[in-house]
Structures are given as C-alpha cells and as structure tokens.
Amino acid sequence: MSFRWGRKTARDVSINEPIESDRDGGALTLMDTMAAEDTVVDDLDLRMKSEQLYGYLPALEPRERNVIVMRYGLGGRKALPQREVAAKLGISRSYVSRIEKRALEKLRARFEEG
Numbered sequence: 250m251s252f253r254w255g256r257k258t259a260r261d262v263s264i265n266e267p268i269e270s271d272r273d274g275g276a277l278t279l280m281d282t283m284a285a286e287d288t289v290v291d292d293l294d295l296r297m298k299s300e301q302l303y304g305y306l307p308a309l310e311p312r313e314r315n316v317i318v319m320r321y322g323l324g325g326r327k328a329l330p331q332r333e334v335a336a337k338l339g340i341s342r343s344y345v346s347r348i349e350k351r352a353l354e355k356l357r358a359r360f361e362e363g
Contacts, residue, residue, distance in 0.1 A: 298360075305359045312338075313352035320349055 267276035303323075306314050319337065322328030331349070335342040 301360070302356065305356055308359060309352050309355060313348055313355070316345055316348045317352050317356075320345075 265278050267278055269277040306317070306323075309317065315338065316334055318324060318326065319329045319334045320331065329337075331342045331345045335345045338345070
C-alpha cells in the first residue's frame with residue numbers, strides 16, 4: 250500500500266519546496282521564481298482595448314492615423330519621438346504635436362461612446 254501511495258505523490262511538487270540554494274546558503278523556491286503579481290485581468294483588458302483602438306483608427310484622417318501609428322508603434326512598429334515623425338513626414342515637430350493631440354481627442358471620444 251505504501252509503495253502505491255508513494256508512486257502517486259512522486260510527481261507532486263510543492264511551490265515552497267527548495268529547488269536551488271544561493272551563494273549564502275539560502276533556499277530558492279519555485280514560488281520565488283514566479284511573478285508576484287497576477288496581471289491576467291489587466292492584460293486581457295489591455296488586449297481588448299487595443300483591438301477596439303484598431304477598429305477606431307479608420308475614423309481618423311490619413312495623416313492623423315500615420316502620426317498615431319508612428320508615435321505609439323502600432324502594428325509591431327517601433328514607437329518614434331515627435332521629432333523623428335516630423336522628419337519622416339516633412340513637417341514641424343509642433344505640427345506633429347497638434348495632429349497627435351487632435352487624433353487622441355477623437356480616439357478618446359470614440360472610446361467614451363462605446
């Protein structure tokens with residue numbers, strides 16, 4: 250009986266069981282290597298809002314859309330500072346700022362609508 254019970258629990262692992270020790274002899278447990286915060290809900294909320302944002306982008310003017318995509322690195326691109334966006338579009342940095350502000354206001358209004 251004892252052997253059968255031992256086989257069942259042989260694969261069980263406790264998250265508080267030491268898996269390694271550090272230089273000072275302190276035990277490192279599985280729990281220590283796991284993330285401390287559970288961000289599943291936050292990650293899901295961000296993903297849903299991101300998908301919603303992509304649905305709202307067509308409501309922007311083409312130039313506004315370009316600025317937002319470049320500034321925030323949408324579509325897997327690298328986010329760029331305003332001066333680099335300005336150089337790429339051949340406009341001033343302050344004009345990029347105005348376009349960005351107007352586009353963000355439009356997107357915010359769409360988010361608030363639903």
